[in-house]
Amino acid sequence: MQSTALVSLIPLFPLVGAIVLGLVALFSSHREVGPDKGLVGFLACLGPIMSCIVATMLFADLRTNPQGFVHVAFTWFSVGSLHVPAEFWVDRLSGVMIMIVTFVGSLIHIYSVGYMQHERGFTRFFAYLNLFTFSMLVLVLAKNLPLMFLGWEGVGACSYLLIGYYFTETEKAQAANKAFIVNRIGDLGFLIGMFVLFWYLGTKGVWTVDFATIRENAHLITPAMAGVIGILLFVGACGKSAQIPLHVWLADAMAGPTPVSALIHAATMVTAGVYMVARMAALYNLAPSTSHVIAIVGMTTAIMAATIAITQHNIKKVLAYSTVSQLGYMFAAVGAGAYSAGVFHLFTHAFFKALLFLGAGAVIHAMHHEEEMDNYGGLWKKLPFTATTMLIGCVAIAGIPPLAGFFSKDAILFAQWQQGWYWLWGVGLFTSFLTAFYMFRMWFLTFLGTPRDHHAYDGAHEGPAVMNVPLAILAAGTLVVGFLGLPEAMGGSKFAAWLAPAVGAHAHLPADLSGKALEAATYGLHQTEYLLAAFAILGAVAGITLAFLRYGGQATPVFGRARGLFALFQNRYFFDHINDAVFVRGSIDFLGWGFRHVVDRWIIDGPIRGLPTLYYKFSDTVRVMQSGAVRTYAYAMLLGTLAILFVVMSGWSLLRF
Amino acid sequence: MHPAFFYILATVSVLAALGMIFQRHPLSAAVYLVVCFLGLAGLYAMLSAPLLAILQILVYAGAIMALVVFVIMLLNVRDEDLPHEPHMYWHLGGGLALGAALFVVLSKAIHKVPGEAAPTADLVARYGEQVGGAPKFGGIEAVGLHLFNQFVFPFEIISILLTVAVVGVVVLAKRRI
């Protein structure tokens, strides 16, 4: 690993931006006229763009230097055998992540300048957004677990701040609280996992939290222990990446401004869990059962979220559940040991989901903050550019070749098949069908048919150039990035080869084959790939067709009434209701009673009232001794000295230790 | 020096000290104390501490006691100003009894002090010889070197203490600064 101080520059730029903008926001908050929006927007975009440039330079060097670059900025803390430096590490895995974060982040910053133009707290918004970029970069660049946790908590805090951006509306503030609290539950798992890992490696003589050192010493961990640590860390990932049962916050997180949803709740932060699992690949490889659990949880989340998505009316909620669903795919991939496939889907997803969210943002912007699809329709004529870019995004996520989503999703499904988890493959295929269905349902409802809200329709217009350019760039990216990860049959994934030094190569064929056997196996593999891909395409096309039949041509689409399974989907499997009944009411009724009548009365008030009384009585008794007469003190001192001397001189055994 | 000097000086010091605490008027007590200090200075000289013997006379008997006497006379303490001490001798008897008890304990401890004083030849060997054959031990040169070589920090601290004392006295004495 080479050392270069450039690495530390990457998170530094957005941090400086956040501090400067934060101070500006702080000092201008009481003014009628805020600071100049053009200048603030320029400052806000500067940090991520500079980071993006530096990241690109390092990324280019990674081609010849697979081990990457390290820079120790400073020693964060050092206690006993625990040594934690603020050490940043660009290797091929984090290199991909910083490219996503800085590139997509920069585009979203630019887009936000247009989107947030008429909002109050313009400067505050960008201060948060820069701070988020900084935290996310710390998360992905961290070379040890505590530093990653710092970034992990940092993005959580920024997510909280940005979801609650319109904090004057109670509902949105509550959504922020929900996200924060649910994430804390996951973080507890992450923390405990980190402690257990540190402690366990310590008992084996390796006191470390460093990723590289952990990877080198992973063989010291027993499979059972690796499973425990893996599950605990996965609980953290569940919270951050919205997996069952901690997925409930992501849909509510749509309360934040749309660019925030695009950046934080689609492209970057929510993928941190996937990144973390890929980072700890060495650990998860030791625990196949834990990995299997991860894959099952991922796939379950994927289909569950997809079924919920088909019932949503709010355009952002559709995208939110779609995100949850795609994150489920990613976990299914890393659970199957196909870390490169998972990270590849993360990579392509960042493009097309950011594109979809920004497109949705453009629609919402055009429709005067109307988010219900019931009031859309026929916007194709008014917003042709947005409609085209969103169509590209929808095709990509639906899995139509040769767009990005097809290749990445195909790799994931193939990984399930190869593991022999055929039923997971089946669920994945069905989810893929559902994905195509709900995405095109959204698109048809929005852009086809006749307008359902004529007033808003008449006022709709395309956004400014600062919003359209990022859309165009992301759409172009969505069209091409898929070719980085071709299946084996079509030449093999460049992406997987790229990531191999960081997460290990994913072998498609047994290593001991040669000659005819190898040829035969390769042929079989390729045929399987083609066959499975055909199934996937078929599923996607079926989904699109169904969506067109159901929502495409009709002037006023019929929204299904909540009945049977549909009611289950529309009520989000009653997760919120159960949480509310068990945890919220439970804690209020039971814990609240306990705290009020037991803890408060006896454990808090008891000592608080008792101790002063005790002291008072005691001091009342002994204060008569404080006469103030110096001679009395002198007598007491003398007598005491004499007593001690007598004891010492007589050699009393108590004093002879 | 002849051991007889020790007995004479020791007797003078102890008797003067006893006399001091039995005086009613502080002025006569101060005179007794000065006598006691002079006796002590002689003892210091016998202990090869000529510098401190001189300091005892100059600073203690001279400056500090002069200051005490000066204050007593400045206040013009008359008999009626003295505190009323009706049972002074009883009190003193009690105090001396306690003191005697402490003395017994201390003398038992002193009894256990091992060995003998270092011979003069030893001191001469370690600290050098002055003109006239006495060791440099306890002389101004030896003590000064010791003070400024090994005890510079305490020395500086005590100088700060004296400065603080001077400032404190000024604050106390002046009504208006």
Add this chain to the structure above:
Amino acid sequence: MVPTQYYLLVSAALFCIGLAGFVSRRNLFIVFMSIELMLNGVNLSFLAFSRHIGSLDGHVFTFLVIALAAAEAAIGLAIVILIFKNAGATAASDALSVDNYQSLKH
């Protein structure tokens, strides 16, 4: 040569006399002088021990004690003057009693 122990006995005697004076007298000046006497008793033992082991450390300590006594005398006597003046203005008798100094407690 006189044994060190004899000097120490004299030192202990002076200290105990000083202590007796300190605890049994009410006259402020005499109490003050008793303290000086105790200090001198200690000084004597310092010097005696110094001679005993042939080290000059005891001399330095004695030197420091003398400086300390000087500071103490300066401050103590200034306080005595102030209180004597104040007490003299109100109640003539007992102005020099140590019991008067209970007022310093507050």
